[in-house]
Amino acid sequence: MSTLRKEECYALDDINVSFLDKTKQTLPLVLTPRFDDSLEFLCKWAEANRPWVEEQVLQYGAVLIRGFQVGSAPAFEKAIVSLQPNLCNSYRGTSPRSLMEGTQYAFSAADVPVNYPIAQHIEMSFLNAPPQQIYFGCLKESKSAVGGETSLCDFRKIHHELSPALRNKLITKKIKYQRTHSKVGERFTCDVGAMLSWVDLFKTSDKRKVEKICKDEDAPTVQWIGANQDTFLQEWEDDPFQLHPVTREHVWFNHTQVFHWTTFPCELWYACCRVRDIRLFLHFVFVSIYNVVIYGLLGYKMALNSTFGDGEPISFQEMNEIRDVIHKNMVFSRWSKGDILCIDNFSTSHGRQPTYDKGRKVIVSWSHLLDKHSPSLPPRSSEGHNQRLKDKQSLKEDYNLPELSAVTPATSPESTLTDTEVAGLQSGILDLLRKDVLQSEADKKSRFEGHKRHLSCPTLLQADSDFWKKIQ
Template sequence: MDQVVCEFREEGTTLPLFIKPKNGQDSAEFIIQWIGENKELLRQKILEYGAVMFRGFKIDKGVEFERAMQQFEPELSKDYHGTSPRKQLPGTEYVFTASELPRFFPIPQHIEMSFLAAPPRNIFFCCLDEPVGPGGETTLCDFKKVYEDIDPAVRQKFEEKEVMIVRNYRKGWTVFTDPTQLKGWPEIYDTDKKEEVEEHCRKSFQDFTWMKNDGLKLVNQRAAFENHPETGDRIWFNHLQTFHWYMISDEFYRIYKRMGLFKYLLLSWFAWFLKMILFIFIGPMNCGFHTCYGDGTEIPDAVNKHVRDVTWKNMVFNRWKKGDMIMIDNYRISHGRQPYSGKRLIVVSWSKPYLRPSLREKNE
């Protein structure tokens, strides 16, 4: 580590660990080579701190980011069965825009693809165009701390009941009939053949039902927690923060409190009103996404608020700078996106799927 400088955001914090240039060694070629020569050390640091951020190096292109991450993780993946719209970056094979959602839309904290049987082991982000206005942070949260801070009685309920994730997809994008629809199922699975979708669902432990008008309902019952695959630490590991309509209005309200921008308070009221309309006329189980207890009963608003309080208490807000690259332990550290205005380009890559420890135990 004598070729670089290691430090934290501020005294008393440990997320993320920053790696910065030393003695003017800030070229893309230097850090790409350095990552390859120190990947085992980096694995130890990611395991210890949860995330490692490279700052101050001249990473200007998606292909440079891709080369750097392949030095660390030679076998990246481009299979993406999440809900956020993404575009592949020209000239790369494993680099995508982080999200094509509108700038005003926040993305709550989540472990990438935690609703699947095998989420990526690690996820990587890079800033190619930094935001200049307020917001735009890719926020981080240690879900080990979230697990520890959740009220023991609430934890026990989730331990006993687990969680059920419900997702509904149309064949086409239907944001005007249901704003929770972000992608159609042919985009999720890169095919419009139902038999291929069914085969994938069976392999990934997902219950599926074909609905009228070519709708697809996916239901995953999963453990609410996971043991970290290497440390054994207990981790809050589910998509409640993202796949529950309580969270959308609550997220906008918390953003308003933090940033003091009245438009987010208005969006919070609008989201709450829209939630009521959807719940009355569509029903929570027929919205684009929903989370309930594993037995199908609703999770009370008080529990949702408590989980949100704990999550926000542990969130880290770090402003992007051009060339930043971050490596994240996707089995411990969640990420999200604050809304923003103006230009911003964050790209993402991820590692191969890794079967959840709870499912490994069942299959052994």
């Protein structure tokens, strides 16, 4: 085969490009085979067009690759390596996961019951260095008509659509996390984080090795609490928003909507209203009563707990505002076998809708980790693909090829600032925001005072009662 013929075989017009919702042209962008649906073709095409795919993930937040023969975990991993050769298998997240047989980088998406909703989140956003991209694959789709979707949300919109009052309060006070894991994970609980033991998280039962791992990863200092001093605890503060490392857009970048005790019942309620399944309603009633008693009245904390930076609980109303904005911008995509979903983990969240179909099987891989506090990355260059795009503009309407303005250098100019200048400028702007625009507040560090807190029990049925304003 000649070089020219080989180039044609792996050109951009060898695939179809469209949207799930053509009227809105929003995430995810969908790539499907035009001629060849084999795994071999997908891998070679993805490797040849990797910069273009990365630009689309950057622009749209997510790209769905559909219709190719990706029927196993090893096949999924092979395809992902063609898209992203720098994969990582270090996991410090919150959901229990299992490595898939025959792979190094493919894991089960979440080893928790399928009728548990997983709220929208940036993967490992609470860590110093989350993965830059995340990839999901479907080995078996759900048989039910609704439920089980991996939902998406552009978290850049959350920053813009939150009320100024709440956004400014979050920026001023920041977020405080408390993370606890027992030596043995809990089985019968509504708290997904409690299912994961620190032994499973760090793959060792040696506390000194755990401390060394955390130190090497520049993680918060480990404390050991509990009667036997065998409960893992970390406390730290973090910013609620981050600047995207490439586009420099503000992004809602934290886990408060996941680490809040009202999240589980509220996500069940949203799902119940959407799919109208009586089983979800009954689950919602049970979990609501359980959480109000355990967390609201008795004062227990979740394994992964979040408050404002000074220890003030995030109220029910404040959390509902955050949830409402997120759900307003969510997109639901049903899985098909062989699907690969590529996500920009620094702009776009993912979550899982509850289902009662136990046959659904979704796996996940993620890219190298990126320090979220580091200076901005240079914009990606796709000069090698720009000429090919110009040559194929006539195919745009025939093959439903969307606008690809993010690929051109004009929309992503090289920065003239050095990394040191960028870091200094960013720091200066943040200082101005915190000191001049917002009312600065004293840094109030609240120490851990046990795994329970005691609250009074005023009227629960009124959303504006003092109870809902004070609880987390």
